[in-house]
Amino acid sequence: MANPRKTFSKIYDQYIDKIYRFIFLKVSSQEIAQDLTSETFLRGWEAFKKSQNPTANNQKIENIQAFLYKIARNLVTDHYREKGKTQVISAEYVSIIDPRQNLEEKVMVRSDLETIRRALVDLKDDYQTVIIWHYLDDLSISEIAKIMGKSEEATRVQLHRALKVLKNELNHND
């Protein structure tokens, strides 16, 4: 049997960028993104360890990527609930709460990326999520449908609508 630590170490390497980016695009703060990402992997690791124990009555993790995204999504929701903040953050707010020039924030200085990011964070949560998962993290419609607990058709429609809203948002800003 493979060493769970070694296996999870590989999982961590494989998904850390994706999970961090997913969270960062939702919270728009490096510090909060780091906190929530490490919490995601910590919870993921605890659950993964339990799932490796055949004697205990533990649920098997069938899709680790979906599992990590679920944790991340719940943590982001909890974060906004606890802080009493709205999940949609304006770009101006971002620059006020996190003015430091971090690597990822430097990237944002580039107007194209900044524009798309601003438009993305203005979308409602479900729209943001399907766009990030499908076009950024390359999740298939069926994978997204499973994570979101929806049918593939409903997911496809949602993705289509999300993209349309984003496009309108960008064209409107132009």
Place this chain on the structure above:
Amino acid sequence: MVTEKELIGKIGELRQIRPRKDWVVLTKSQILGEEPKILFFPFFKPVLATVTAFGVLLGIFSLAQNSLPGDFLYSIKKITEKGQAVFVSEEEKPAFQLKLANERLEDLTKAPAKNLAPTIKEYQASVSEAAKNLTKIKDPEKAKKVVMKIQELEEKKREVEILGVVVGETKTEDEDSNLTTSQIIEWQIQYWEGEGETLSEEAQEWLVKANKYYEAGPEYYNLASEALEKIYLLSYPQE
């Protein structure tokens, strides 16, 4: 107007958002309890370990060089000296041992009370080792070097004795010390006799005296040593 294709392309560019590498490594180590790895130059890791180990060893060896007999690190200093001795030829061993004896006398000038006895013991051991090997010297240049070392030693011994430290090998009741002193004096007499007619008349007179004191026994070894020092000063005038 942004087309759908352009929009998807632009969304893809957001992949440039990545967490800081050092944070990624640190977080992983915190979650999994692994040691953080060196990120950017993994091939430096063994080099870094070697350099660190070398630095630590160098530090210990440097500290050990200032240690005195009886100190914790003195054994390391002794190993270093033994290591050096391996590369010294049989003929050069007496000079090397006398150099060590000289260093021990130097140590005596700074040795705290607790270090006096072991330092004197080390000094005597080095002189004794040197004395035993004197007969192996065949090369006149090497012999000359040893004569010089012996004189340096005598001078240093006097300095130490002024400080109230008796180094011991001249004590008549100590048979081992007497043997060592006897060997050194005898070897020096033979050395100067070998120089023969190159010696000045005055030096030759002192050589006769040195011989006489030597034959008179351990009580007169001090006088024999002084006579030999006179010959040395007459033959190799100091600058």
